[in-house]
Amino acid sequence: MLRRRTLIKLAGASPVALATPALHAQAQWPKQPVKLMIAFPAGGPTDLTMRVLAENIAKATGQQVLVDNRPGAGGTLPAQQLQLAPPDGHTLAQIPLGVFRLPFTQKIAWDPATDISYLIGITGYAFGVVVPADSPLKTWTHFVGWARANPGKLSYGSTGVLTSPHLTMEDIAQRLNLELNHIPYKGSADLMQAILGGQLMAAADSTGFAPHVNSGKLRLLNTWGEQRLAKFPDAPTLKELGLPIVQASPYGLGGPKGMDPKLVQRIYGVVKKAMEQPNHVEALARYDQQLMPMDPAGYTRFARETMAREKVLIERLGLMRPA
Structure with missing residues (x-):
């Protein structure tokens, strides 16, 4: 009887609710601080918006959410670290689109299609190409x-090798028969410093460039969405420029392989409420991002379908790893 009363107090639920094993399991997460690995450096759009999400999760659960930035390797390091973590829900990772390209570009001992528990889709990016304001490349x-x-000779920077900005630019270059000089960076913050410092002729990035375009330091040549960005109505889309490309690079959260389905649903429910909070929606809007929610089943399906599409792109660009 004492143990029953204790569980009721911890869960904040009625005895009837705690009578079901699923809700009992849900009440056990999180039992300790949660580590949330982010695939890009501190200070960039992804880091800033994900930290708001982490704060919302912490408030909802009463446990700390410790942000762990793991930049580099095309945004795939957090997913790789999941392979070493226990499936107890206390280690989570951002899953950028680059994860789904990994098996086709390097030899790995795990499979993104089966070795990650896909928890929830969150959002995607608004990308574009910018040049310095004093560049002779006006359009x-x-x-x-x-x-x-x-x-x-035309140097452009991206947020890393085999990231969506890199591969989309290479796709563009192939379609237009261009030879570009790609220079990778670890994230948006470093990339913006480089182009503002005169080290690059252009940058392909998410709208971390927005403040610098608004301040008159950078010029936006195009955007990569289905429609023009409301914030930059004068910048044409790639489709308007004759290129049949739309790139939003959706991402979400994943956990280690083998997580209990009840735990997956518990985390999905908590994160979904956290990401719908006004402060998170507003943080995304600052970078022209919108919620792109996917439940665990939908996100798992998206992962597998995306892997198939990315394999075709990697093959077409001639970037497949040797068999």
């Missing part, structure tokens, strides 16, 4: 013309 037409006249 995308100038960009393409200069690149064709100077093969291999």
Whole structure:
């Protein structure tokens, strides 16, 4: 009887609710601080918005959510670290689209399709290409013309090798018969410092560039969504420029393989409420991001379908690892 009363107090629920094993299991998470690994450096759009989400989860659960930035390797390090973590829900990771390209670009001992517990889809990015405000590349037409006249000399930066900005730019270059000079960085913050410091001619990034465009330091040549961004109505989409490409690079949260389905549902429910809070929605809006929710089943299906599409792209770009 004493143990029953204790569980009721901890869960904040009625005896009837605690009578079901599923809710009993849910009440056990989190039992300790949760580590949330982010695939990009501190200070960039992903880090800033994910920290708001982490704070919301902490408030909802009464446990700390410790943000652990793991930049590099095209955003795949958190997913790789999940392979070493116990499936108890206390180690979670952001899963960028680059994770689904990993088996096709390097030899790994695990499979993103089966070795991650997909918990919830959260959002995606708004991408574009920017140049310094004083650049002679005034429009995308100038960009393409200069690149064709100077093969291999137009330098552009991205947030890392095999990230969505990198592969989309290579896709664009292949379609337009351009030879570009790609320079990878570990994240948006480093990339913006480089282009503002005159080290690059262009940058392909999510809208971490927005403040610098608004301040007049950078010029936006195009965006990569289905429609123009409301914040930058003068910047054409790739589709408007004759390129049949839309790239939002959706991401969400994953956990280690083998998580209990009841635990997966508990985390999904907590995170879904946390991401729908006004402060998180507002944080996303600052970077032209919108909620793109997917439940565990939908996110798992998305992961497997995306892997199939990314394999086709990697093959077409000639980036497949040797068999």
